[in-house]
Amino acid sequence: MVTVKSLDELKPKQKGIIVKIKGSGATHRRLLDMGLVKGSSIDVERVAPLGDPIDVRIKGYHLSLRKEEASNILVEV
Amino acid sequence: MAEKTTIALIGNPNSGKTTIFNALTGSRQHVGNWPGKTVEKKEGKSTHKGYELEVVDLPGTYSLTAYSIEELISRNYVVNEKPDVVVDILDSTNLERNLYLAIQLIEMGANMVLAFNMSDLADSEGLEINTDLISRYLNVPIIKTSARDGSGLDELKDAVIDVLESGNGYERDEGRSGRPTINYGKEVEEHLEEFTEYITGNIEIPEKYNPRWVAIKLLEGDEEIIKLVKELDNSRIVLKESRRLQNHLKAIFGEDVETIVADARYGFIHGIVMESVERKRREKSFSDHVRKAVSKPFWGISLAVGSILGLAFLFAGGLIMESAYGFLESVNSPEWLTLILADTILAGLGAITVYLPFMVLFFIIYAALEGGGVIGGADSLSDHIDRVAMNRVIGIPLFLLLMLIAFNLTFEVAAPLSDVVDWFISDVVGGFVEGLLFSVNAPGWLLSLALDGAVAGVGSVLVFVPFIFMMFLVIAILEDSGYMARAAFVMDRFMHKIGLHGKSFIPLILGFGCNVPAIMATRVLESRKDRILTILINPFMSCGARLPVYLLFAAAFFTGSISVFGFTVSTETAVIYSLYLLGMGVAIVIGFIFKNTLFKGLSSPFVMELPPYRMPTLRGVLTHTWERGWLFIRKAGTLIFAVVIFIWFLAALPPGVEYGSEGSYIGDVGKFISPVFAPLGFGDWRSSVSLFFGFVAKEVVVGSMGVLYGSGDVETPSGEATLVGALQGTFTPLSAYAFLVFVLLYVPCMVVVATIKREIGWRWALFTVVYTTVVAWVAAFIVYQGGLLLGFS
Numbered sequence: 001m002v003t004v005k006s007l008d009e010l011k012p013k014q015k016g017i018i019v020k021i022k023g024s025g026a027t028h029r030r031l032l033d034m035g036l037v038k039g040s041s042i043d044v045e046r047v048a049p050l051g052d053p054i055d056v057r058i059k060g061y062h063l064s065l066r067k068e069e070a071s072n073i074l075v076e077v
Numbered sequence: 078m079a080e081k082t083t084i085a086l087i088g089n090p091n092s093g094k095t096t097i098f099n100a101l102t103g104s105r106q107h108v109g110n111w112p113g114k115t116v117e118k119k120e121g122k123s124t125h126k127g128y129e130l131e132v133v134d135l136p137g138t139y140s141l142t143a144y145s146i147e148e149l150i151s152r153n154y155v156v157n158e159k160p161d162v163v164v165d166i167l168d169s170t171n172l173e174r175n176l177y178l179a180i181q182l183i184e185m186g187a188n189m190v191l192a193f194n195m196s197d198l199a200d201s202e203g204l205e206i207n208t209d210l211i212s213r214y215l216n217v218p219i220i221k222t223s224a225r226d227g228s229g230l231d232e233l234k235d236a237v238i239d240v241l242e243s244g245n246g247y248e249r250d251e252g253r254s255g256r257p258t259i260n261y262g263k264e265v266e267e268h269l270e271e272f273t274e275y276i277t278g279n280i281e282i283p284e285k286y287n288p289r290w291v292a293i294k295l296l297e298g299d300e301e302i303i304k305l306v307k308e309l310d311n312s313r314i315v316l317k318e319s320r321r322l323q324n325h326l327k328a329i330f331g332e333d334v335e336t337i338v339a340d341a342r343y344g345f346i347h348g349i350v351m352e353s354v355e356r357k358r359r360e361k362s363f364s365d366h367v368r369k370a371v372s373k374p375f376w377g378i379s380l381a382v383g384s385i386l387g388l389a390f391l392f393a394g395g396l397i398m399e400s401a402y403g404f405l406e407s408v409n410s411p412e413w414l415t416l417i418l419a420d421t422i423l424a425g426l427g428a429i430t431v432y433l434p435f436m437v438l439f440f441i442i443y444a445a446l447e448g449g450g451v452i453g454g455a456d457s458l459s460d461h462i463d464r465v466a467m468n469r470v471i472g473i474p475l476f477l478l479l480m481l482i483a484f485n486l487t488f489e490v491a492a493p494l495s496d497v498v499d500w501f502i503s504d505v506v507g508g509f510v511e512g513l514l515f516s517v518n519a520p521g522w523l524l525s526l527a528l529d530g531a532v533a534g535v536g537s538v539l540v541f542v543p544f545i546f547m548m549f550l551v552i553a554i555l556e557d558s559g560y561m562a563r564a565a566f567v568m569d570r571f572m573h574k575i576g577l578h579g580k581s582f583i584p585l586i587l588g589f590g591c592n593v594p595a596i597m598a599t600r601v602l603e604s605r606k607d608r609i610l611t612i613l614i615n616p617f618m619s620c621g622a623r624l625p626v627y628l629l630f631a632a633a634f635f636t637g638s639i640s641v642f643g644f645t646v647s648t649e650t651a652v653i654y655s656l657y658l659l660g661m662g663v664a665i666v667i668g669f670i671f672k673n674t675l676f677k678g679l680s681s682p683f684v685m686e687l688p689p690y691r692m693p694t695l696r697g698v699l700t701h702t703w704e705r706g707w708l709f710i711r712k713a714g715t716l717i718f719a720v721v722i723f724i725w726f727l728a729a730l731p732p733g734v735e736y737g738s739e740g741s742y743i744g745d746v747g748k749f750i751s752p753v754f755a756p757l758g759f760g761d762w763r764s765s766v767s768l769f770f771g772f773v774a775k776e777v778v779v780g781s782m783g784v785l786y787g788s789g790d791v792e793t794p795s796g797e798a799t800l801v802g803a804l805q806g807t808f809t810p811l812s813a814y815a816f817l818v819f820v821l822l823y824v825p826c827m828v829v830v831a832t833i834k835r836e837i838g839w840r841w842a843l844f845t846v847v848y849t850t851v852v853a854w855v856a857a858f859i860v861y862q863g864g865l866l867l868g869f870s
Binding site for chain 1: 140170171174340343460463467469472473573579603684685687689
């Protein structure tokens with residue numbers, strides 16, 4: 001079964017396929033530039049000790065983002 | 078005849094640009110392993126096949142649409158300056174994201190060469206990259222390089238010359254380079270073609286820009302291109318048409334153009350990578366990684382010998398040191414040699430290796446847990462390390478422990494070396510100068526100028542060179558290994574709470590070395606507000622130049638030891654740590670206040686790459702340490718030398734006055750300012766003068782005290798011992814501590830103020846001067862008066 005969730009709802013070791021990046025402006029654009037585009041697979045690796053940010057793996061490298069940014073990323077789980 | 082040409086090196090952060098730059102130009106330049114190291118473009122020269130190449134190293138960037146100031150530097154350079162050849166350096170282990178920038182450069186139509194760097198790492202990760210195929214797809218030469226072992230560099234230069242001679246960009250062949258243009262799909266392509274014609278039909282874009290590229294950039298909403306077009310005649314209708322098309326495409330696709338474009342670019346790249354890169358995935362266990370590492374003779378032997386030495390020091394450190402001293406005494410080793418051999422080298426080795434047995438024990442536990450299936454495999458050694466370094470439970474304690482170890486090592490290793498330097502300056506240099514001047518019957522005043530002024534003043538600063546070097550060494554290791562980015566990750570939540578940004582953390586840590594590079598490093602921050610805030614509180618990070626003042630006063634007033642949580646530590650160390658912590662505490666409080674007053678509003682996002690860990694190379698670390706440390710020595714030889722001579726004259730004039738007495742000019746200056754400091758417990762005119770000159774550089778506080786308190790006694794060149802004695806006569810422990818608090822917090826040195834002015838304008842620079850001094854005065858007042866109330870003296 002396929003459900004769409006926002007990335008911040010995923011737990012470590014869960015993975016998904018990006019379906020949409022919400023929002024606009026500089027941050028939105030940066031997320032695209034970093035390879036967070038539709039169809040890319042993304043794994044949540046871990047959450048920082050204090051609960052934020054998160055460390056995800058995308059296109060074979062590690063990227064960290066805050067949950068606030070992650071909430072704009074919709075993934076299919 | 079050599080032709081002069083410009084070669085620009087561009088690439089993602091951490092792709093090894095700077096290492097390639099160094100290899101090409103032979104220039105010494107620092108390489109860090111955290112995003113955003115080259116904060117300004119650096120230039121160097123290289124010659125090849127009769128060409129004189131001006132090589133420009135640009136700050137790392139992920140895309141041609143800039144996000145931070147340093148990315149803007151790179152973007153503007155390749156777009157507007159049009160270097161003859163652009164060399165895009167890619168990290169072969171991370172091709173997909175690295176190709177994104179390459180694709181944009183190709184679209185722009187630059188004359189270019191791709192360097193697939195770190196090819197050795199890609200090999201060892203089991204990546205098989207068919208560069209010929211990619212090269213054919215992109216119609217751009219690709220050279221595999223490894224800046225580490227220097228392979229591929231000559232081929233890279235050959236390729237650069239080839240491109241230089243034939244050209245493969247837009248301009249040389251009017252767009253018919255045969256390069257594949259990315260196809261954005263039928264619908265988009267039709268509009269793009271129309272719009273390109275519309276642009277060329279209505280406005281005159283400068284010849285160096287490829288019209289199709291301008292069209293794409295306008296539709297993407299690239300602000301820099303919009304700015305450029307706005308300056309042209311007729312721009313209004315073009316921009317209007319661009320907006321119309323944006324809306325039209327959005328209505329059709331349900332996505333904005335930037336998303337469509339980024340999707341298409343990454344789609345194109347994904348296709349290429351799927352066909353030309355094969356990953357022979359071999360998931361390695363942690364013990365495999367370790368086994369592989371220690372099977373290299375150097376690392377294997379180092380680890381074995383180090384661990385044994387560490388164990389020996391752990392259980393019998395005292396005995397080892399005693400027998401070393403005993404042996405050196407029996408062979409009549411002079412004091413300085415003992416200091417170097419026993420106190421620095423042997424004790425330093427001990428201080429470092431003591432941690433190794435614990436590390437090995439930890440390796441064994443980790444490998445056992447892994448073998449037992451308690452923890453699963455990981456893709457790379459970096460992932461294994463991150464499991465521990467960014468672990469939810471031990472991530473933060475480990476970070477704090479690392480900082481503590483780093484600073485401890487700095488002090489333990491540097492202290493005896495500092496004694497050696499002191500001996501060298503006061504006994505060897507001082508004795509030599511004195512003997513020389515006596516032999517030529519130099520007048521008394523010249524003797525005083527040389528010994529009280531130059532030798533005492535500059536010498537009192539130079540004794541701290543070992544501390545500064547060790548500090549920079551430690552910071553270089555943390556930077557080059559990739560740990561700094563983890564520190565930012567681990568600390569972001571906390572930094573966010575106090576109104577800062579995880580990335581602010583790196584400039585703040587760098588501030589412990591020197592605030593000048595630290596302030597420049599704030600360019601990685603995307604938001605101007607974050608930048609200003611991080612710059613404003615950066616001076617509270619106690620830089621290396623303040624350390625001499627702490628050490629001097631700690632040696633004079635805080636000897637002995639105290640017990641902290643059951644551990645016995647020397648009071649000296651505790652006092653110095655307390656100042657570092659106080660600086661951080663003040664930074665946090667002030668940051669919090671500013672964030673809620675001057676910089677109210679939304680916080681900026683946190684999107685940061687966590688680069689793979691890399692073993693720092695000895696050469697890289699030493700180069701870096703030397704470069705930064707050398708600046709300190711040079712400053713001592715020039716600026717500080719000039720200041721101490723100036724102070725000596727002020728102290729010796731008007732003629733006939735007793736040297737450094739209240740009747741001298743400097744006495745007048747001191748007495749004029751000292752009332753301000755009286756409530757803080759240090760109203761002595763000489764300390765006031767030293768604070769006044771401390772604006773030149775903080776270590777001048779020590780240098781000028783060396784001149785002012787150093788007795789006029791020419792027979793014994795005033796080394797630290799006399800200075801300590803003189804200070805003990807003027808300060809009490811409480812007023813000494815208040816003085817240190819003031820030195821920690823008050824106006825940063827003039828170089829820092831100048832840097833702030835350059836980065837964010839003179840208003841903020843002036844603001845920093847005023848507010849830090851107010852904060853310092855208030856803090857020292859609280860310490861001194863509060864201390865008096867509590868019954869300290």
